[in-house]
Amino acid sequence: MSAVLEIRDLHLRFRGHSGVSEVLHGVSLDIRAGERVALVGESGSGKSVTARIVLGLLQELPYAEVSGGLFLEGADLNRLSRRQWQGLRGTSISMIFQDPTSSLNPVFTIGAQFAEVLRRRDPGLPRGAADERAGALLRSVSIHDHARVLDAYPFQLSGGMNQRVVIAMALANHPSLLIADEPGTALDVTVQAQTLKLMHDLVERSGTAVLFISHNLGVVREFADRVFVIYRGRIVERGPTAAIFEAPGHAYTRALMAAVPRITGGGPPEPNDGETAFLDPMVVHEGGGA
């Protein structure tokens, strides 16, 4: 099985007024067809920039320097023109953002925005046909009054409803890779769990590969087949989800797991950021083809 996404030795530097700061120090990651891979780390560890590099968005910033290999289904993304790369967005790669309500445009109806997404694959798709396809897609995310939803503006729908809409949009054009950046973090926990379950079922059925970005280990354990733990721009541990959760090998992974608040109280322990063990070399769990 070939990799849907392969990232090799990815470096990212930002040029600022006070010199250059390196954000990613050689991140390597691979996702195979139909696989759900989680990239886990605290905020500022480099998860979200990695996603935006895959989309080619970060490269458009004048002060960002990106180097490293990027391959989508075997094709070298770095050899694409900016226009060709843009052509992949919304078709071969799609993305789900943190807050569904604010990631939908407030002054256009869901139907209009959905049509625009569908036209990425089918330019010139008439609105009527787009609405019909959007309706079918909304049914697949358990929205049954789709006519009302397509006519509605995002502010007229609940966060959970918008999240379903966004999931339907993300899968509308049958992407080979779906990037989910902290999906549903802005929603309440039960709605988040419901929509993640929905997303899980849908990608499983369609065989879509997922890069799942999260800081929430509980969610990752439910969702992902394999996990990459990232700390300060370096992958510190990788392996099948079960293996990592059973025997976290890296000091940082253990600290991350310990930082999950427990219902028994006591509060989360303070992760010690100065811990030198966090900078230990990567721990690799074999198995699961890793």
Add this chain to the structure above:
Amino acid sequence: MPAVLRLLARRLGISLIVLAGVSMLIFGIARVIPGDPARIALGPNATGEQVAGLRQALHLDDPVAVQYGHFVADLLRGDLGVSLYTNRPVTLDIAQFLPATLELVLFAGVLMVGIGLPLGMWSASQRGRWPDHLIRVVSLLGVSAPSFVWAVMLMLMFAFFLPVFPIAGRITDSFEITRVTGFLLIDTLLAGNGAAFVDALRHIFLPAFALAVSGIGQAARLTRANMVETYDRPYIEMARAYGFPAGRIAAKYAFKPSLIPSLTIIGLDFAAMLGNAFLVEAVFAWPGLSRYGVAVILRKDLNAIIGTVLIISATFLIVNLIVDLLIAFLNPRIRHSERGAR
């Protein structure tokens, strides 16, 4: 009742109340300022009886409240009285001079929106690059100087030193254009007279541009600021992540949400041009209502003053009404809210 209709009804009601208030205020002020209108109108050689006769005809000896009653009764019949300056009904004078001013202000409004908004959009999409800096400096300059300064400078530059545009007036006198709407740009087209249309266009351009400069600057600055803010919103990142073309994002997905907050201010600027037109019309000898207004104020021509102020207030209110409706049309939150706007 649909929300938009309800909004319209409410705004119309408020506008009528404002108009009634304006009429009382200007009526009171016009009576309080010193000088006898009858004496001014009849001139120094008129006899005391003649002045007294005119005072009686104008109800000037009645209490102010009674005079206002006469005024309202006449107004409801569409009669604003006779101008002591032109000796014609004020309504006729206004019908003659208003179209020139409206044409000037509307054309300036078109320039403001047609130049200001695209400049702001372009500036925002070029954020931090040289076109952005240039547009920001130029638009600040535009906002900073009042329109009569621009009028004088533009006239000097483009009508005097470089005689590209005619220096004054609405149209070259040799053209005979049948008056239909009073808008020369439209009347010349209706007459099928292309040369006259171009002539009228050349006449209106400089005064309209002078009037519009600060509005253009303001519109560009506001649009830029709102669009820069919108560009940081997650829905724009999503649009980019879905590969929507940059031009389409700028012109549609970032522009529409940004336009809503800009529009209120643009509407106010547009209405303010009605006031600025007084000065610009004076500079360019534009035969509009503003020049008429100045002339009648200096002659204490009560009926004409009140008529002019009322009609300008009404225009101001109509412009605001249109802007409110536009905003309601653009902003689904207002259109779909149960209580209408705010």
